[in-house]
Amino acid sequence: MQIIRGIGVSQGVAVGPALVLDTQGLRIPQQKVKPEQVSAEWNRLQIALREVVKDAALAQEDVTRRLGAQYGAIFASHAMLLEDPLLIEELQKLIQVDRYTAEYAVTRAIRGFIEKLKALGEKSFLAWRASDLHDIERRILDQLIGERGDPLLNLAEPVIIAAHDLTPSETASLDRSKVYAIATEHGGKTSHTAILANALEIPAVVGLGPFLNQISGGDTLIVDGTDGTMILNPDPATLYRYRRIRDSRLSKTGHWVVGLQRPVSTRDGVHIRLLGNIEFPEEASSCVARGAEGIGLYRTEFLYAGRSCDPTEEEHYRAYTRVLREVGSDRPVVIRTLDLGADKFASAHAVSAPEKNPSLGVRSVRVCLRDTGLFRKQLRAILRASAHGNVRIMFPMVSTTTELTACRGLLEDVKEDLSHEGVAFNANIPVGTMIEVPSAALMADRFAQMVDFFSIGTNDLIQYTLAADRTNEHVADLYNPADPAVLRLIERVVRAAEDRGISVNVCGEMSGDPLFTPLLVGLGLRQLSLTANNLADVRAVVSRLDLPTAQRIAQTALELDSAREIVSFLRAEMKRIYPDVFGDLGDE
Ligand code: PEP
Numbered sequence: 001m002q003i004i005r006g007i008g009v010s011q012g013v014a015v016g017p018a019l020v021l022d023t024q025g026l027r028i029p030q031q032k033v034k035p036e037q038v039s040a041e042w043n044r045l046q047i048a049l050r051e052v053v054k055d056a057a058l059a060q061e062d063v064t065r066r067l068g069a070q071y072g073a074i075f076a077s078h079a080m081l082l083e084d085p086l087l088i089e090e091l092q093k094l095i096q097v098d099r100y101t102a103e104y105a106v107t108r109a110i111r112g113f114i115e116k117l118k119a120l121g122e123k124s125f126l127a128w129r130a131s132d133l134h135d136i137e138r139r140i141l142d143q144l145i146g147e148r149g150d151p152l153l154n155l156a157e158p159v160i161i162a163a164h165d166l167t168p169s170e171t172a173s174l175d176r177s178k179v180y181a182i183a184t185e186h187g188g189k190t191s192h193t194a195i196l197a198n199a200l201e202i203p204a205v206v207g208l209g210p211f212l213n214q215i216s217g218g219d220t221l222i223v224d225g226t227d228g229t230m231i232l233n234p235d236p237a238t239l240y241r242y243r244r245i246r247d248s249r250l251s252k253t254g255h256w257v258v259g260l261q262r263p264v265s266t267r268d269g270v271h272i273r274l275l276g277n278i279e280f281p282e283e284a285s286s287c288v289a290r291g292a293e294g295i296g297l298y299r300t301e302f303l304y305a306g307r308s309c310d311p312t313e314e315e316h317y318r319a320y321t322r323v324l325r326e327v328g329s330d331r332p333v334v335i336r337t338l339d340l341g342a343d344k345f346a347s348a349h350a351v352s353a354p355e356k357n358p359s360l361g362v363r364s365v366r367v368c369l370r371d372t373g374l375f376r377k378q379l380r381a382i383l384r385a386s387a388h389g390n391v392r393i394m395f396p397m398v399s400t401t402t403e404l405t406a407c408r409g410l411l412e413d414v415k416e417d418l419s420h421e422g423v424a425f426n427a428n429i430p431v432g433t434m435i436e437v438p439s440a441a442l443m444a445d446r447f448a449q450m451v452d453f454f455s456i457g458t459n460d461l462i463q464y465t466l467a468a469d470r471t472n473e474h475v476a477d478l479y480n481p482a483d484p485a486v487l488r489l490i491e492r493v494v495r496a497a498e499d500r501g502i503s504v505n506v507c508g509e510m511s512g513d514p515l516f517t518p519l520l521v522g523l524g525l526r527q528l529s530l531t532a533n534n535l536a537d538v539r540a541v542v543s544r545l546d547l548p549t550a551q552r553i554a555q556t557a558l559e560l561d562s563a564r565e566i567v568s569f570l571r572a573e574m575k576r577i578y579p580d581v582f583g584d585l586g587d588e
Pocket residue numbers: 190297299339436456457458459460461507508509
C-alpha cells in the first residue's frame with residue numbers, strides 16, 4: 001500500500017479499479033475476453049510482436065547509419081527482449097489461462113518484469129533496461145490499440161482514471177456514470193481539467209507526481225479529492241475505512257445542504273448572491289437546482305471542446321439561448337467572450353509561431369482583438385441572445401484600459417450593424433470586465449469608470465501575481481489564494497467597485513472553497529460565482545456566518561504576512577465557527 005499526496009481539486013472519495021492512461025494517452029483497462037476469443041487474442045499479440053520486431057530492426061539500421069553501431073545496438077536488444085522466453089511465457093499465461101486482453105497482458109507482464117528488475121538492484125544497468133521495457137510496452141500497445149480504437153469510449157465498468165494529464169476536451173468527454181474519480185501526475189488547482197472535473201462532480205486529485213509506472217490497469221485505487229490523496233493498492237483495513245468515509249461524506253453532504261430557497265443571507269441578514277460557473281449549457285440547470293441565482297460565468301470557449309472548426313454564429317446563439325431557457329429568462333447570465341489559448345483550447349486564430357509563454361502571449365481577448373471577425377461573430381450571437389433574457393457580457397484577461405476601450409468600441413459597432421439589419425437585442429446590455437491580471441487590479445478605479453460590473457478571476461490573478469503557473473504542480477506551494485498579495489489586490493478591486501457603485505463578483509475557484517467564504521464576505525464581496533458542486537457547502541457557510549465575524553476575519557487576515565499564516569488562521573476560525581463540520585479539519 002502506498003499513500004501519495006497531490007492537490008485535491010474536486011471533492012469526494014472514490015474507491016475503484018484503475019484505468020491507466022499512460023503518457024502517450026494509451027488506455028489499458030483490465031478486461032477479459034470470452035473463452036472462444038482466446039486464440040484470436042493470442043494471434044493478435046503474435047502479429048503485433050512481429051511488427052514491433054520488424055520496426056526495431058528498421059530503427060537499428062536507421063540509428064546505426066545516423067549515430068553509429070553502438071546506438072543502433074539498443075534496438076537490437078529490444079528485439080532480443082521481445083523474444084525473451086520468460087516474457088513470452090508470462091504473456092501466454094495471462095492470455096491463454098487468465099483470458100486477459102492482449103493489451104492488458106502486455107502491460108501487466110512488462111510492468112511485472114520492471115518491478116522484478118528493480119527489486120534486483122544494480123541501479124544503472126537495470127534502470128536502462130526498465131526504460132527500454134517501457135518503450136517496448138508502448139510500441140506493442142501502439143500496434144494493438146491502433147487496431148482497436150479507444151477503449152475509453154466503451155467502458156464496461158466504472159473506473160478511476162489514472163493519467164499523466166488529461167486535456168480539457170478529454171475530461172469534458174468523460175461519461176461520469178463510468179468514471180468514479182480522476183488521478184493525474186500533472187496539474188494544478190485551477191487547471192481547466194481540474195475545473196471540469198469539479199463541474200462534472202468527479203472526485204479528482206492532480207499533481208501527484210510520477211506514479212503511473214507503479215500501477216497496472218485494474219489495481220485498486222482510493223482517491224480522496226477532499227484531502228488531495230491517492231492510495232495505491234490499499235490494505236483491507238484501509239479499504240474498509242475509506243469505504244466508510246466515502247459513505248459518511250455522502251451523508252455529511254446531506255447534512256450540509258441548507259434549504260435551497262433563494263436568496264441566501266448571513267445570519268444577520270446580508271444577502272450574498274451565489275451564482276453558477278458553467279462550461280456547457282447543460283450545467284446551468286444543476287446550478288439553479290442547487291440554489292444559484294443565475295450564471296456568473298459562462299466559459300464560452302468550451303464551445304470548441306472536441307471540434308476542429310470554429311462554431312458558427314448560429315451555434316453560439318443556440319448555446320446561449322439554451323442557457324437562458326435552463327435558468328429562466330429573468331435570472332442573470334454572464335456570458336464571457338472567448339478565452340482561447342494558454343491551457344485551454346489551442347486556437348486556430350492565435351499567432352502562427354508557437355509561443356514560448358502562451359499564458360503571457362496571445363490569449364483570450366488578445367486573440368479576439370487581433371481577429372475581429374471571430375470576435376464580431378460571437379458578439380452578434382450574444383447580443384441576439386440578449387433579446388431573450390437577462391444577458392450580460394464580460395471580457396476576459398483585459399490588461400489595459402486601451403484593450404477595454406477597443407472591446408467596447410467593437411461591441412458598439414456590432415450593435416450598429418444589428419440595428420441596421422433590424423435584429424432585436426438589448427441596447428443597454430450590461431458590460432463587465434474580468435479582473436484577472438494584476439495591472440487591471442491596480443487600475444481598478446479607472447476600469448470601474450468604463451464598465452457596469454467587475455468579476456475577479458482569482459485563478460489567473462493568483463498565477464500572474466505570484467508568477468506561478470496555475471497548471472504546474474511544482475509551484476503549487478506558491479500558487480495560493482490566501483497569499484497576502486492576492487488578498488490586497490482583491491480588497492483594492494472591491495473598494496474601487498464600491499466607490500464607483502458597480503457590482504463585483506469573484507468567479508475563480510477560490511469562491512467555491514468554503515474556507516475562503518468568510519474572508520471574501522468580510523472583504524466586502526456580496527456576490528460569488530462557483531461550480532454547482534460547491535454551491536451547497538458555500539451556501540451552508542454563508543447561512544451560519546455574521547458580518548462582524550466575517551469583517552474581523554478579513555481584517556486579521558490582511559495583517560498577516562504569508563499565505564501559510566493566513567491559511568492556518570482561517571482553518572482555526574472555521575473549526576471554531578463550524579465545529580460540527582470543520583472540527584476534524586487537521587492542521588496545515
Ligand atoms: C479565473 O481566471 O479565475 C477565471 C474564472 O477564468 P478561467 O479559470 O476560465 O481562466
